[in-house]
Amino acid sequence: MKxxxxxxxxxxxxxxxxxRLLSAENEERIxxxxxxxxxxxxxxxxxxxxxxxxxxxxxxxxxxLYCGIRKSNTNVIRYDVANSxxxxxxxxxxxxxxxxxxxxxxxxxxxxxxxxxxHLLKEIKKLSNGELGITxxxxxxxxxxxxxxFESGAHRYLLRIESSNPELYKKIHPDNEHHFYEKRLxxxxxxxxxxxxxxxxxxxxFPFQTLEDLADDLLFFKKxxxxxxxxxxxxxxxxxxxxxxxxxxxxxxxxxxxxxxMVATLRLxxxxxxxxxxxxxxxxxxxxxxxxxxxxxxIIMPNLTPCxxxxxxxLYEGKPCLDEDxxxxxxxxxxxxxxxxxxxxxxxxxxxKHYLRKTGRS
Ligand code: SAH
Ligand code: SF4
Numbered sequence: 001m002k003x004x005x006x007x008x009x010x011x012x013x014x015x016x017x018x019x020r021l022l023s024a025e026n027e028e029r030i031x032x033x034x035x036x037x038x039x040x041x042x043x044x045x046x047x048x049x050x051x052x053x054x055x056x057x058x059x060x061x062x063x064x065l066y067c068g069i070r071k072s073n074t075n076v077i078r079y080d081v082a083n084s085x086x087x088x089x090x091x092x093x094x095x096x097x098x099x100x101x102x103x104x105x106x107x108x109x110x111x112x113x114x115x116x117x118x119h120l121l122k123e124i125k126k127l128s129n130g131e132l133g134i135t136x137x138x139x140x141x142x143x144x145x146x147x148x149x150f151e152s153g154a155h156r157y158l159l160r161i162e163s164s165n166p167e168l169y170k171k172i173h174p175d176n177e178h179h180f181y182e183k184r185l186x187x188x189x190x191x192x193x194x195x196x197x198x199x200x201x202x203x204x205x206f207p208f209q210t211l212e213d214l215a216d217d218l219l220f221f222k223k224x225x226x227x228x229x230x231x232x233x234x235x236x237x238x239x240x241x242x243x244x245x246x247x248x249x250x251x252x253x254x255x256x257x258x259x260x261x262m263v264a265t266l267r268l269x270x271x272x273x274x275x276x277x278x279x280x281x282x283x284x285x286x287x288x289x290x291x292x293x294x295x296x297x298x299i300i301m302p303n304l305t306p307c308x309x310x311x312x313x314x315l316y317e318g319k320p321c322l323d324e325d326x327x328x329x330x331x332x333x334x335x336x337x338x339x340x341x342x343x344x345x346x347x348x349x350x351x352x353k354h355y356l357r358k359t360g361r362s
Pocket of ligand 2: 060062064069070071105106
């Protein structure tokens with residue numbers, strides 16, 4: 001059997017190597033984190049980029065078994081942030097030299113929704129003289145919709161695969177045509193074809209998931225040649241069907257630690273991609289995102305959703321910063337990122353080196 005010190009020096013990894021890295025404890029865990037931090041520094045440097053996150057609507061047509069804003073959860077008050085407020089949040093991002101914003105919502109595909117997002121994209125480009133980068137995270141859409149939004153100014157899209165194992169995907173989604181693994185996969189291909197910088201990711205530590213599954217998720221990102229990845233711990237929500245399996249879960253702290261190891265291991269496997277420090281990390285540890293930055297992440301998404309709406313966008317329990325407005329959020333993050341030894345890439349898009357290299361732009 002290979003020794004751990006040899007595995008972390010590799011540049012290519014098999015499933016068993018990745019499982020070994022994800023199982024690292026004590027000194028091996030520290031070695032993994034140090035190596036990932038070194039690879040990050042040497043490949044993409046020490047900059048962290050901000051993407052201002054606007055959770056503009058919690059209305060969703062889907063019923064993912066893990067998610068607090070799923071259609072069937074009647075305890076949620078549904079909202080749609082007014083266009084003027086969304087644009088105000090984006091203006092804040094631009095004036096404060098965040099390079100980009102992320103517009104995220106529940107999944108809808110009605111013409112009204114598609115037109116609305118399209119309109120917002122054009123307005124955001126206008127108000128920022130084309131300077132703000134725009135990422136969308138609005139779920140599965142048709143080829144035409146993806147193309148239309150791309151042409152109106154979105155250049156990145158986040159669609160997590162949640163689990164790259166089709167059997168496991170089935171276990172955490174209702175068994176109907178609105179929740180097909182194949183459709184999700186097809187959407188990722190459509191996004192790439194359309195020209196988006198494509199982001200995906202998984203939840204870490206949900207019931208039935210094994211370390212082998214997580215290792216396969218990492219290999220899936222590599223095989224799909226993904227540009228940006230966002231992965232965070234699964235955090236149970238009591239108003240969801242998956243909650244009944246909570247006795248199968250690792251402790252929250254263990255899930256958090258596994259998420260850090262996933263980030264570090266991914267940095268070794270794909271040195272030049274963008275890796276987001278997921279907000280769910282902060283639901284478990286107040287400085288969780290900064291810890292992820294230390295071991296390989298380079299993207300943070302400060303929440304710019306107007307405060308009144310935040311408590312109704314609880315995908316999971318214990319969501320942080322429910323009452324911090326955007327400027328407070330920014331100051332608090334800034335200080336903490338600088339303490340963690342990184343620099344903030346103000347006013348820069350911070351596209352993934354992976355994407356730039358692939359498209360011949362670096
Ligand atoms: N509706 C869109 C975007 C909003 S959901 C979509 O589904 O793509 C964004 C992400 O939140 C999901 O991809 C999922 O990975 C994450 N999420 C949902 N419920 C969660 C939970 N209980 N714990 C951790 N992450 C969760
Ligand atoms: Fe809707 Fe996204 Fe939640 Fe699924 S994960 S229920 S699509 S908001």
